[in-house]
Amino acid sequence: MKSDLASLEGIAKKVELLINIDDLLEKRGLISLDQKKVVERERKSSGKTIEKLCVEFGFITETAIxxxxxxxxxxxxxxxEKYLIDQSLLNKFPRALAERFYVIPLSFSYNTMVVAMVDPFDLRALDCLKEHFPKIGHYKKCIAEESVLMAAIDRYYGYPWTLEKILESLEKNLKGNNETNVEEPSINNFLNIVLVDAVKRRASDIHLSPEKNLIQVRYRIDGILQSLCCFHAVHWSRIVARLKIMSGLDIVETRRFQAGSFHCFIKGREVYFRLATHPTQYGENIVIRVLDRYYGVKSLSDLGLEEKQLKILLNLIQKPQGMIVFCGPTGCGKTTTLFSLVEELKGTHKNIFTLEDPIEYRISKIHQTSIQKKLGMSMAEGIKSILRQDPDVILIGEIRDEETAQMAFRASMTGHLVLTTLHAQNGLGVIHRLMDLGIKSSLFPSNLLAVVSQRLVRLLCLRCKQKRKGSRDLDYYWAEGCEECSYLGSQGRKALADIIILDQEFEEAFLSDSPLSLLRNILKLKKYNSFQEHAQKLIQNGMVGAEEVKRIFGLEDLHVDLLFGDR
Ligand SMILES: [Zn+2]
Structure with missing residues (x-):
């Protein structure tokens, strides 16, 4: 924070001639006339800048300024501290030029380069960058105070950037002093490399797990854990301390669970990280959830759902009242689908509220609330409170207890559309679970609109997949793995959904004494289990491997073997 304020102050001094900041703040109604007078008086006696004083007095936040x-x-x-650098750019742009032109290339994606520079109008600096990166089409410029930029050049160029070398330098620094210096550049660079790499490879989680003498670093990519590197346990305490400081956690506390978050600018965008510590026999285990909006909130059409299913979902969310429940195992992408639907509803003059535990992606124009258990606020109470805010649509992160289930149903019966998730394998499981939570099955008709179960399947790598002949002369596809897919044989995922619309045909079942068995029969009659159908189509046209379908669905659900014989 200190360095932020120092850099802000430096820049503010430089732009003082351009902006009369106190007038501006007052004109915008961000500070009152009285506050302005107080600040001006204080400036004369303290010599501090207006914006620093406004922050100090608590009139306005630093972010707002x-x-x-x-x-x-x-x-x-x-x-x-906040802009993490793509270290591969440093190899292409020598330090001498960075120092001469006061410019650092931070990241480069598509044809836009994010640069930090002292003078945004310095054409020679931009020309020089263009010479080294001919594909630059646009610049996104961040302006920096000279001393801040020079210190950053020192940090970026002065230390090695391969994981191997960083771990080596961690070793050296350890020998030099016994104190826990958490601001040490090699620790910062190590975390920079791990975080940037995770975002680049679209990892959903970063695992830092202490074992007996070493720490394993792994990424979860497309649902599968993959090893990145390991290092000796002696470095762990310094890295944990640094991560805890970044996330606003207590660095002394090592025996209790802690959770926090931080954000950085990576590849030109703001990425959030949610960190949780967990004490184990070898030290604190740390898992960092990567919340990259760029991949986290997708438009509906990017989810990979079938055209027909998309239309059904879009129709469903236009209903004025009722409940739609999404289900599937952890990591099946149900929350992503839920938020894509909310994005779709945003432009429709509807008042949308969410209750989450905690908020993952901030979305403009909707009202999001994190459940604060510490303050004694429960999910059910949250719903009660939202109902007093005149909502049209309520998104409830997950129904976990009876009280929440009851309140959610009450909301859906009184003129609101309720979207939520439940931990269940399929549609039948959802009905079962809701009845377990004390919802009478006679309430389902006309209130429970639909149940959507979802799975994510990994797509075969386009570069290395090959056609093979199976038994019974059926072709199938197989990917061995190549550089492009990090030797996994797969790249990217696609959502598969099974949507059960609970229309009048189900009413009889719900009103009977044994709703579940009747329901099972109706589903069988109507041939519900579109997963099987979709999955087989995907295997046949070579988008997904048969092994993957087996992994996701197991053998009972799908007769993959029937398709290929016993290969
Ligand atoms: Zn491949």
Whole structure:
């Protein structure tokens, strides 16, 4: 924070001639006339800048001031702690040039380069970058105070950037001093490399797991854990301390669970990380959830659902009242689908509220609330409170207890559309679970609109997949793995959904004494189990491997073997 304020102050001094910040703040109603007078008086006696005083007095947050300055200048302000660098760019742009032109290339994706520079109008600096990166089409410029930029050059260029070398330098620094220096550059660089790499490879989680003498670093990519590297356990305490500081956790506390979060700018966008510690016999285990909006919140059409199913879902969310439940195992993408639907509803003059535990992605124009158990606020109470806010649509992160189930149903029966998730394998499981939670099955008709079960299947790598002949002359596809797919044989995932619309045909079952068995019969008659159908189609046209379908669905659900014989 200190370095942020220092850099902000430096830049503010430089732009003082351009913006009269106190007038601006007052004009926008961000500070009152009285507050402005207080600040002006204080400035004369203390010599501090207006914006620093406004933050100190608590009139306005630092973020808000930054936004104003950024809006006025048209550029963002560069904070070395928050902008993580894509280290591969440093190899292509020598340190001498960075120092000569006061510029650092931070990241480069598609044809846009994010750069930190002291003078955003310095054409020679931009020309020089263009010479080294001919594919640059646009720049996103972050302006930096000279001393901040020079320190950043020192940090970025002065230390090795391969994992191997960083681990080596961790070793050296350890020998040099016995103190826990958490601001040490090799620790920062190690975390920079791990975080940037995780975002680049679209990992959903980063696992840092202590074992007897070493720490394993792994990524979860497309649902599968993959090893990145390991290092000796002596470095662990310093890395844990650094991560805890970044996430606002207590660094002394090592025996209790802790959870926190932090955000960084990576590849030109803001990425959130949610961190949780868990004490084990060898030290604290740390898992970091990567919340990259770029991949986390997708438009409906990017989920990979069938055209027909998309239409059904879009129709369902237009209903004025009722409940739609999404289910599937952990990591099946049900929450992503839920939020894509909310994105779709956003533009429709509807008042949308969410209750989450905790908020994962911030979405503009909807009202999101994190459940604060510490403050004694429960999911059910949250729903009760939202009902007093005149909502049209309520998104409930997950129904876990009786009280929440009851409240959610009450909301869906009183003129609101309720979207939620439940931990169950399939549609029948959802009905079963809701009845377990004390919902009478006679309430289901006309209130429970639909149940959507979802799975994510990994797609075969386009570069290395090959056609093979199976038994009975049926072709199938197989991917051995190549550099492109990190030797996994798969790249990217696609959502498969099974949507059960609970229309009048189900009413009889719900009103009977044994709803579940009747329901099972109706589903059988109507040939519900579209998973099987979809999966077989995907195997046949070579998008998904048969092994993957077996992994996701197990053998009872799908007769993959019937398709290929006993290969
Ligand atoms: Zn491949």
């Amino acid at each position: 930054n936004q104003i300055i950024e809006e006025h200048l048209g550029y963002e302000i560069f904070y070395p």
